[in-house]
Amino acid sequence: MAKGLARKQVSEFTRRIDAELAALASQDQLRCLAAIGGVNLCSNDYLGLATDPRLRAAVASALTEGLPVASTGSRLLSGNAEIWEVLEFEIAQFIGSEAALYFNSGYSANVGLLSALIRPADIVFSDAANHASLIDGLRLSSARKAIFPHLDMDALEQELCKDCSGAAQKFIVSESIFSMDGDRAPISDLVALAERYGAELIIDEAHATGVVGPQGKGLVAACGLSERILVTVHPCGKALAGMGCFVCCSQKLKQYLVNRARPFIFSTALPPYVAAQMRAAIRIVAAADRERNDLAVLAAFLRDRLRQGAFDIGSGDTQIIPVFLGENERAVRFSALLNEAGFGVRPIRPPSVPAGTSRLRLSLNAKLSTTLLARFADALISIREREQVPLQEQVPLHAVQP
Numbered sequence: 001m002a003k004g005l006a007r008k009q010v011s012e013f014t015r016r017i018d019a020e021l022a023a024l025a026s027q028d029q030l031r032c033l034a035a036i037g038g039v040n041l042c043s044n045d046y047l048g049l050a051t052d053p054r055l056r057a058a059v060a061s062a063l064t065e066g067l068p069v070a071s072t073g074s075r076l077l078s079g080n081a082e083i084w085e086v087l088e089f090e091i092a093q094f095i096g097s098e099a100a101l102y103f104n105s106g107y108s109a110n111v112g113l114l115s116a117l118i119r120p121a122d123i124v125f126s127d128a129a130n131h132a133s134l135i136d137g138l139r140l141s142s143a144r145k146a147i148f149p150h151l152d153m154d155a156l157e158q159e160l161c162k163d164c165s166g167a168a169q170k171f172i173v174s175e176s177i178f179s180m181d182g183d184r185a186p187i188s189d190l191v192a193l194a195e196r197y198g199a200e201l202i203i204d205e206a207h208a209t210g211v212v213g214p215q216g217k218g219l220v221a222a223c224g225l226s227e228r229i230l231v232t233v234h235p236c237g238k239a240l241a242g243m244g245c246f247v248c249c250s251q252k253l254k255q256y257l258v259n260r261a262r263p264f265i266f267s268t269a270l271p272p273y274v275a276a277q278m279r280a281a282i283r284i285v286a287a288a289d290r291e292r293n294d295l296a297v298l299a300a301f302l303r304d305r306l307r308q309g310a311f312d313i314g315s316g317d318t319q320i321i322p323v324f325l326g327e328n329e330r331a332v333r334f335s336a337l338l339n340e341a342g343f344g345v346r347p348i349r350p351p352s353v354p355a356g357t358s359r360l361r362l363s364l365n366a367k368l369s370t371t372l373l374a375r376f377a378d379a380l381i382s383i384r385e386r387e388q389v390p391l392q393e394q395v396p397l398h399a400v401q402p
């Protein structure tokens, strides 16, 4: 190719990138990487275990005892160490499933699971607020999709009632505690609908694992419905203070995923010392009732304060508290002012959430205190006063999600 032509193409490509970045900036949607400062109110380390000495010790002793710092290949090649199988056995015992398969991340687990299980001839009923990893997995499956409004069981039932002729298999996909809204899926209603209409149910427990249910087993276990759900997904980067993700399912499904889930097959396994960390994490989390209780008390305290301050924080009752602000610009500005006041908070904007519902996403951890949270609520109220945001603009924005 002539040099001049190549240069022209490069500059056209550069212009395209520049235009897209400029468009993001003009919509207050340009993201930049920055370390979080101040009191961290946006971490998913819900039980405060990220710096726990017991987890450090588990990693240190795994390395001292000779576990390598690299796995050297995917699990199907050279990357399968015995400790992964021990870990999978232990998490299956803990969650109460027949088997479990460990993926390198929650994102790759959801993409791998959904793209492997669901075929183009199937139909999937998916909550409108589901995480990007679930959405991307569904896209890759090429199945027909029926997106129902967030938590709207009547709308889900209407979709399920529609003529699905030609669909080989029906699936319902939902988070249990929603990552951006902090509310809970009605698990027993989902199970009832799935059974009534012959659908399989897949539940992502990313923000419930470690946080709710007996010993932190999740919302499905809290409802006593583990045996009536096809698969539960348990990412480890949140309350489990680690990385990777457990997919809990039957032995047969595990074998199928080992053979068909592309992110599992075609990616180098994590180093085996991570398995030692996750084994320790399960034991610590199972015994963390005090931290779970502290977290629930802190969440109720802050929710009360923010509701008294007339903020729209949605209808949830969990450790994830959205403060709905509406426009991107306002969410960015509030977050910057809170950062200046010493609170680490991030604005959440489209495409993570629907347009017009930009928000601060507060995620609490058990190590915070009511004194700190009271200071935070006061800071938020005074920012709203300084910014002269009229109270009537605080009407439930979350209710207008598509």
Ligand SMILES: Cc1ncc(COP(=O)(O)O)c(C=O)c1O
Residues within 6 Å of the ligand: 105, 106, 107, 108, 110, 131, 133, 175, 179, 204, 206, 207, 235, 236, 237, 244, 245
């Ligand atoms: C509901 C949900 N599922 C999956 C993931 C992805 O997990 P990971 O961060 O381990 O890739 C996230 C991450 O935030 C999530 O919120």
